[in-house]
Amino acid sequence: MEKVWLKSYPPGVPAEIDMDEFSSLLDVFHQSCAKFPQRPAFCNLGTTLTYAELDAQSRAFAAYLQSLPGLTKGARVAIMMPNLLQYPVALFGVLRAGMVVVNVNPLYTAPELEHQLQDAGAEVIVVVENFAATLQQVVARTPVKHVITTQIGDMVSAPKRWIVNFVVKRVKKMVPAWHIGHAVRFNTVLAKGARLALNEPPLTHDDIAFIQYTGGTTGVAKGAVLSHGNMIANLQQAHAWVGNGLELGKEAVVTALPLYHIFCLTANCLVFMKLGGLNLLITNPRDMRGFVAELKHWHFTAMTGVNTLFNGLLHTPGFEALDFSAMKFALGGGAAVQRAVADRWQQVTGHPLIEAYGLTEASPAVCINPVGSQYNGTIGLPIPSTEISIRNDANQDLGVGQEGELCVRGPQVMKGYWHRPDETAQVLSDDGWLRTGDIAVVDEQGYVRITDRKKDMIIVSGFNVYPNEVEGVVAACPGVLECAVVGVPDERSGEAVKVVVVKKSPELTEQAVIDYCRKNLTGYKIPRIVEFRTELPKTPVGKVLRRELR
Structure with missing residues (x-):
């Protein structure tokens, strides 16, 4: 055109x-850290990280990664956390070590997390403690050898750090009980890394920076190589x-x-x-x-x-x-x-x-x-x-x-x-x-x-939902004979997930379907609407006609 x-x-x-x-990307990073050392780079929870501080802390993180046995240039490192100061430190630390960032949605269910870690071949994961219980369920079935955990307030200066972490864990009870024996704390990693040498490998445009996961026609999340x-x-x-x-x-x-x-x-x-x-x-x-x-x-x-x-x-x-x-x-x-x-x-x-x-x-x-x-x-x-x-x-x-x-x-x-x-x-x-x-x-x-x-992708608040994936979960729900998933307009989220179900058991309820999905799907993928029908519209060869349901 x-x-x-x-x-x-x-x-x-x-x-x-x-x-x-x-x-x-490291060229961008190093130039900015050199030009703007005292400028604020990231701010969160009342704490600001300057470019010079980000430079030093990401360097320590990178050096620690390079010290881990078996990790070489191109190794995949998963980061599973919301927007915290720890994120850019880990992100640029992974890249400085010559490794590849695998971003993980912290709201993933255990099956979703297991699939992504296995598929990416991630050997390290950095995870906020709030989601460590999910990781605990699957880590033994993944290639992950090294687990780095952090608490929400870990990069906030004391005594506020202690208060934030106490409130999150003990008052708001946002951290389910977990135990991963070989886990290392984020702040311990930075302290150890600060004493280690870093050998930043040369990187070119052709080197992989991210394996960024998205859905697809099969409904199985797959990694876009960026x-x-x-x-x-x-x-x-x-x-x-x-x-x-x-x-x-x-x-x-x-x-x-x-x-x-x-x-x-x-x-x-x-x-x-x-x-x-x-x-x-x-x-x-x-x-x-x-x-x-x-x-x-x-x-x-x-x-x-x-x-x-x-x-x-x-x-x-x-x-x-x-x-x-x-x-x-x-x-x-x-x-x-x-x-x-x-x-x-x-x-x-x-x-x-x-x-x-x-x-x-x-x-x-x-x-x-x-x-x-x-x-x-x-x-x-x-x-x-x-x-x-x-x-x-x-x-x-x-x-x-x-x-x-x-x-x-x-x-x-x-x-x-x-x-x-x-x-x-x-x-x-x-x-x-x-x-x-x-x-x-x-x-x-x-x-x-x-x-x-x-x-047939559905977009819920900017996140991709793939009908085949949701259908696979709903189809496994006791009492379901057949199902089809479509997107419907929603004022709040742009679109919402709707599932149309043909019952196998007359006792099946809308709530039972939703409860089952809640155990197996991230929140934004859970159907907001459940409709029961006696049959689904299909082509002569038996393919469900989603467009008719829409």
């Missing part, structure tokens, strides 16, 4: 990025798009989405690292009142989130009274931004909520609306060094105004799925085109509008 979108680019945004500015080159590309693309009005060493971004999610990892952690900016880490954004209370302390300049997050803030007392005078942009992604939310956001904050689009397999950004533009119902324009193509089922390139599957090519597109060549071949062509599974149309100005999803 001709790059019609280039004529709509804002002034100062280049058509192509400079891939050679950085040799690896190289240092992929991540640098997307960092450079995003910075080129939003960076014109941003100042080095003076920006503060609200980081409420989890850093283990690819959106926040790139847009917040990495882009603002390059800028010498501050990430304001929100550990529990579901506590909206606490979230708003935290925002009162800051003159933040940017915020990222999903539609449900912005909508939740708008409905929280005190949000309207915040000082938005320093804000330069708010960026919505992960799921479609609703017009009602965007309009209300503009009214309350005085700044537009711009919509972006991406996917894990593209590190993630593909399209973004121009900063400062009004809500238009599109996902924006393809970002620099990105090609898009609208294609039909015969893989023919369609023109402007024609509807088809959105395909993407650019330096941010993954190398493939980890150890899954068949799955990779289904979405990634030999010449680098990624099939997104989304149906889209491009207008004459180059703006892209998503009209439908070719895949």
Whole structure:
């Protein structure tokens, strides 16, 4: 497709990025730590980590990893935690050791965690104690040899650290009992690592930085292999798009989405690292009142989130009274931004909520609306060094105004799925085109509008839910004969999971189905709606017609 979108680019945004500015993510990291040593890099629970402190602590973490027997360059290290100061220390420590980060959702159930650790071949895991009981159930059946545990307040200075950890564990009782005999404490790791030598291996664009897990057509979570080159590309693309009005060493971004999610990892952690900016880490954004209370302390300049997050803030007392005078942009992604939310956001904050689009397999950004533009119902324009193509089922390139599957090519597109060549071949062509599974149309100005999803994936508050996975769980529930899962519109989460069940046992209830799912699925995957039918609509060969259920 001709790059019609280039004529709509804002002034100062280049058509192509400079891939050679950085040799690896560590190059970005080291340059920022050298330029901004005393600037705050991350803040959480009232404690701030400067770039110099992040440099020292991540170095200690890396040295400790290198001292572990059998760990070499390319070893996979899982990180299982919400937004805490420990996260960037571990993240950059893993990369500095020449190893690969495997981000893990801390809300995973035991079967989900076991699958991911086995699939990635993770030999080390860093886990917050709150979730150690889940790990305890499965660790013996995984390749994990080394467990590093941390408490919520471990990087807060004493005596507040002791108070936070006591309240979390003893008062709020948020830490289920656990025992993993060979576990080592995070602060012990930093103390030991500080006394050890570090040999940072040379890294190139081709080295793997992340194995970032996502679902797929089979419903089995699989790891997108994202190289240092992929991540640098997307960092450079995003910075080129939003960076014109941003100042080095003076920006503060609200980081409420989890850093283990690819959106926040790139847009917040990495882009603002390059800028010498501050990430304001929100550990529990579901506590909206606490979230708003935290925002009162800051003159933040940017915020990222999903539609449900912005909508939740708008409905929280005190949000309207915040000082938005320093804000330069708010960026919505992960799921479609609703017009009602965007309009209300503009009214309350005085700044537009711009919509972006991406996917894990593209590190993630593909399209973004121009900063400062009004809500238009599109996902924006393809970002620099990105090609898009609208294609039909015969893989023919369609023109402007024609509807088809959105395909993407650019330096941010993954190398493939980890150890899954068949799955990779289904979405990634030999010449680098990624099939997104989304149906889209491009207008004459180059703006892209998503009209439908070719895949059956459901997006709940920005997280992917795959019907086959949920169906597999529900089908195992006693009393279920058949089932099918679809997404239905939901004002709060964008979409909700609905399961249609044919009973085997007349005694089966909605609550029994939900309770069974709660034992086997992460919260956002649990069906919100259970409907019973006598039969499911099917094709002549017996395939369930989900579109009819929708």
